[in-house]
Amino acid sequence: MRLKLIVLILFTLYQCGSGVDKSTFKTCSQSSFCRRTRKDLPGSSKFAVLPETLKTSDNFVELDLINKANDHLFILKLEALEDNKFRVQIDEKNPLKPRHRVTDVLQDSVKSGNINVDTQDGPEIVFSWGENKAVLTNEPFRIDFYQKDVLSVSVNAKRLMRFEHIRRKSDGEPTEDPEEWEEMFGEFLDSKPNGPEAIALDFSFPQADVLFGIPQHAETFVLKSTEGDDPYRLYNLDVAYYELESKMSLYGAVPVIYGHGAERSAGVFWHNAAETWVDIWDSNKKGVSSVLDLLTEPRASEPPAARFISESGIVDAFILLGPTPLDAFKQYTDLTGSANLPQLFTLAYHQCRWNYDNSSDVMDVAANYDNYDIPLDTMWLDIEYTDEKKYFTWDLQNFPDPLAMIKNLTDSNRHLTIIIDPHYKRDDSYFFHRECEKMGYYTKNVTNKDYEGSCWPGPASYPDFFNPTVRSYYAQQFPVDKFKTTTKDVMIWNDMNEPSVFNGPEKTMPKDNIHYGGWEHRDVHNMFGHMQVMGTFQGMIERDPNQRPFILTRSHFAGSQKYAIVWMGDNTAAWGHLKNSIKMCLSEAVAGFSFCGSDVGGFFDNPEPELVERWYQTGTYTPFFRAHANQDTKRREPWLFPEKTRLVIRDAVRKRYSYLPMWYTMFYEHEKYGLPVMRPLLAHYPKDKESYRIDTQFMLHDLLLICPVMDEGATKIEVYFPSKDGQKDGDVWFDTDNFQKYDKVGYETIQVDYKKTPAYQRGGTIIPKKENIRRTSTLMKDDPYTLVVCLDKNGSSKGTLYIDDEKSYEYRKGKYIYEQFEFKDNALKNSFATTPDYDTPSTLERVIIAGLEKTPKSATIEYDGKSQELKVVSHEQAVAIENPGVNIAKEFVIKLNY
Template identity: 60%
Template sequence: MRLTIFLLILCVFEYAVSVDHTKFKTCEQSSFCRRCRNVKPNNSKFALLPGTLNIYADSVTAELQHKINKHVFTLKIEALEQDNTFRLLVDEKTPLKSRYRVTDALKSAPKPGSIKVQEGDAEFTITSGANKAVVISDPFRIDFYQNDVLTVSVNAKGLMTFEHLRTKPAANDAADEITDYGAWEEKFNAHHDSKPYGPEAVALDFSFPEADVLFGIPEHADTFALKSTAGTDPYRLYNTDVFEYILDSKMALYGSVPVLYGHGTQRTAAVYWQNAAETWVDIDTAEKNVVSSIVNFVSGSRKTDAPAAHFMSESGIIDVFVLLGPSPLDTFKQYTSLTGTAPLPQMWTIAYHQSRWNYNNELDVAYVSRKFDEYDIPMDTMWMDIEHTDGKRYFTWDQYKFPNPLGMIKNLTAVGRHLVVIVDPHVKRDNHYFFHHDCTERGYYVKTRDGNDYEGWCWPGAASYTDFFNPEARAYYASQYLPANYKATTTDVMIWNDMNEPSVFNGPEVTMSKDVIHYGNWEHRDVHNLYGHMHALSTFEGLMGRDPNQRPFILTRSHFAGTQRYALIWTGDNMADWGHLQHSIKMCLTEAVAGFSFCGADVGGFFGNPNAELFERWYQTGAFLPFFRGHAHLETKRREPWVYGEKTRLIVREALRKRYSYLPLWYTMFYEHEVTGEPIMRPLLTHYPKDKEAFAIDNEFLLQDRLLVRPVIEQGVKKVNVYFPAIDDKSNGDVWYNIDTLKRFTNVGYESIPVESDTIPVFQRGGTIIPKKERIRRASTLMKNDPYTLVICLNREGKAEGTLYVDDEKSFDYRNGIHNYIKFNFENNKLDVNPIGKLKYKTPAWIERIVIAGLERVPKSATLIIDGVSQELEVLPHGEAIAIRKPGTSVQQIYNIRLNY
């Protein structure tokens, strides 16, 4: 036993020192990637078979044939009922066995819309509204147009691959065109992949003729704008546990979201490649060649130098959604209309979380909670990592360190705080552990090829892995969250799912072998990128079963398209250095446009010990990211906010208080995200699509269209350059106001902003009204009925508008209309306040102050009018603005306020 533990610790230690690239494949070491990448362009081997076209009211089908091996495939194209979206499916006509189709990523089955089809000699055209798909027979290609503008072209480079299932050929059988040495079995390091079904890769290229920049396909520690992969490995999508991941890298990380966007000054489009197998994506940024551009212009030919992507997956089918925009927001919404949005979280979950691996015991938890109060620093949630369990047995507690967890939980909730505990998917192989015993007896584990329970190594030592694709296993796992089963927790305790890529310390590439078997007789290679998604789904089902009217809170590391419906994410095991701070913005921006608005990074860095300056700047950045959690590795020094001394403590305290003051805005944005599908955190190109300078900027970001955030993420600087974008191609821009001073900025371009150690450069856009709460308490739960402040920043026309959303901050009653959603509009020196829908949630909260910036002159007074009754209000100077004191209106009232001159 001691030797086993020693070997496990040695394995983990060696792995954790730094990224060992020899543990992870390159494209050249991956047989299917190597084969797909070696396909020569402009020589497509696929063509439509004449006479096979079938036209229906909502779709067309036809047969495709590989021109060399004569294998036949089915093609189906649908125009969806939702705006400007097509779906393309290709599968084998008569496969030796069924190929895997992803069924769990979409929120529901998309509804096809009506179409019209016009047949030609060598092509046919599918029309849906202002959109059309022109399908060319030979070589096979599909051109998608929006308003007669070519927007996306499929297989324009002729890189399509579809390796049909086949029996293994005899040795040296020249009749089989696939001769790659890794096609039928593959070895990597000491691991063997049996590949019982042989080569089965699928690949397709997509060109974006209107695009200047491509972005998407998280998760990578790279820039927001995707880089060319010429001369390098492609971007890899293969959920993998990577300690201390390196930056500016295309290597795979914890999540895989295969949606890619192409954006240009005139339009945006996207493709969602729905495949859960290992996937590589080549990016051609298509640096414009002057000579070829002139030739194309003169000849009137299609643009051949368009930015393009080549998706290559190991197995499955071709299942692609083509999203035609035309604006960035349109495209983002089209994607989330397919995969869903995050449900509105509870208020406390968007406040501050305090975590480390691990808080030692109950006394330690009580001490940390008490110190936050002692230093008047707000904090809502304490987190428990794996050491809280009894020997890494999940759903248990260490009885020596945590003898009274219910008492500990009660002490936290008594002061308005919450607890989150970790539950990972690896199960300790211990016959005395109830969960392992039950999974063994009932057959709930992932299996080896010979039908035995798969066994790997993770934190508990020898472990097996729950097969979350099995509905019975998923239901059993979910039932463990019931109060009758998880007796040492309450329904207010929420969950952290980690290591669910899945992480297997002694497995190939630190994960599960591809030839193990899941429910339904699917190989792991078919579903790998979905495993963490199904884990999060199972946890969500468990928390819903535990308390159907309380919104679950689940943090997951592994994720796929659609996981946002169940859980939020973070950027994983980052480092305490400036580069990782900078990449927390780049990575969360990319996740946000891929459906994951609720994203954050371990504040301070998971590995290493940040110095005071980095610690301060990371808290200032985290205060404006959607998920805000401080977390640290087991071997780091303690780093609660008071550890660094008074100066740092006060700077961190101010950053936290700023976060809490904006919680009404955050809550409103999360509600609007669920309703509209629009991301909360946004790249500048979202609202400034014609400003090319803004396309690749990823050191600043927007929160909706209300705040522009450019944190200080460089060491030792006394000023930062903030880019204020142009709203059109004539260099006109918005008015911006510094949120601390309300100083106006009216120019377009880079502005040098002086910064002190306590400065967070954040700017409110002119034309917006933002709700705040400025009475900061120890936890957000205690601020529920506190009054609001409205900050009105006027645009050049003297106008502004905004919204405020209010409900009970906990239950699903809001979905039954029990909420208040309020619209503010300022125009002609008058503020009008009206509900959107009915005001059904009763609250004592009221408006205690209104700040207005951008007025040309100071009014003498203001008049409040409610139901025809007038009341005079006092107006006072407020820096470069004015403040209306104590209007005293309820958030359930309809009223207006007029400025008097």
């Protein structure tokens, strides 16, 4: 009874709070390993390489490393990888017990390169691979990485390395902190059976002006100095009503960081799943860094640097040497994977609420989208659809015939997504609980009993998803012969998977819980949600091997993008949270998570109509486009707002649908090349220092520049048009609404009314669209295409279009069309890298060309040995070639006639 009361109280606070309760979550000063590590001063570490221990192979070298403060030995392994990457691993040489090494993250395709030992006499050892080299300084230990003879990353330049070897409390070694062996936070005791085992290492970026990455935080895109402040924390937590401009943990933890300057980009991926804090030093502090003695032209300030501090595990760091931002982003996804090509409908609009409580409500909402002529592809159900929060069940009183409801949706070409959380009700009548308890599938507590916490069902336990057998059992629940009240087209939402535990320390699982293999939860915490979505993905593949799964996850780690998409969690209906959605999604995108979005309108509180309008207009251009709200808020479906707001929402959603061919092509190219879909300006304008800190604008691929209106009452907005050379040479831009041309570098004041979202197509690009908007994306599958051709200063442009069945994995067998377009010398032509192996009835309906010096009299299309004259008409500040009529999969040439 007492536990149920606690759950009820926490449930009420979760719904009705007005701000994050900071006392629930640790600061660095309240964390023993962070507190003691942060006392280390630059230059304090005593690690040295023993060069006489060098062992070599084709791909890696190993040496002993000694901590001269206590003579403890470590093994340093240096491995060259293909494509300007390097791996640094440090572990104890003879540990009392093995230390945790992360698995289930890296791609199987990660390939080693050949490493050469160029110099091994004297105080340094020089290694090279390709155009890169690493200079290992023996004492004090340091590694400097060069790309084409330019120093790009330096390891331990600040000499802040720490590696606490595993010991026995009875060994009597001196302690630095009274909580090294047991730690209290509030009423919670962490027993710490292994004692102190923290690691830390610093990385300097000598060519960088800014650092960015390490999501998930509600902060600016460019990371801020942590001197005099808490470090950024990476520890997946359920933080309702999270604060903006905060370094506190949120739901995801992706330990990859990048440094960027006008000449170089580089990155570091810290391959560790334990709680991690990250200190940041910016480049404003004057002085000479120890790393700069290798530079021929010392900078006037210290270079930006980051220090990763983890509670356990080993040092396992990947050095990404760029040299461009896009190179570094690709090097990271080469390691951890890119998102799979999603089904096209998932890129359309989604409607969610906690909760639609019955079948009639679901169908009424879907029907009203039709009544008000607003496209919709997916309805979502939160936890209330279940029978007493028991997942893989339905509340058959409110949803008496789930299959009939699902069929009604699919018959109208819509989909349903339902929630499956990782906590399972402790109820002997519940099949999933009975089996997990019987087979020992639950995570264990420190006494090796099934761990029991509380969440939405009340008393609950948590499957140990790290155990392959448990993941397999969980996956077996998804096929329709087991989950009989679903179909193969129902998609899945994994929430609360940090894991969220209402009565646990920091609302999560105790660190001394035990997982598969005997590893403590502290070693793997940030991967708990990752392991669940691995199981969900496996289950959906077993349900239908040829249908691409769609999974939304709240908790995520490096590599989770291979299985699921992410959103920004429980945000608030406030203008600051609208702005924050862009900053956070940019940070996620460079960390592999291109398919990202926020709850349109805000999860908590009630948005005013203007905020709703601007959020929908922004959501039009973010990869994941879903409205969602807390059940304690007013209903806010579009037709419940004033007519003006409803029409703004309608226009925003319809605009999204017109761009679906572009979105689908971008995500195909993301899977193919590993580059972000949503990009910071510096990705394409790396020399433009003004662009580095801009996180209110973003690029979609290299095609569109988006500057959403995110201030209340705004009637004008400052749009920044970036420079290619860091000075005055810029691109040509065309307003997507009227094709007005902007040919300048710098800020431009743009007037905006309530309908206007500044969006600009880059000159030199061709974007595919569909302008016949239907009520769902599936109904648009065979509709004709429009090509929007925006010319660069040379009067040319290029673009691509990808087409397949929008659902299956047949494209991996070659069943697709991937088409290139080029406009040059007053002619548009297409080509195919491989012969199309997919039939489509879709035709080319229209070609819009912006940037021509004069209007052509007509156009001529040639294909299949035929020639036909086409009409050319004015179209805003562009021209339109109407009704070419050619099948989009045929080769053609359209020539302008003057």
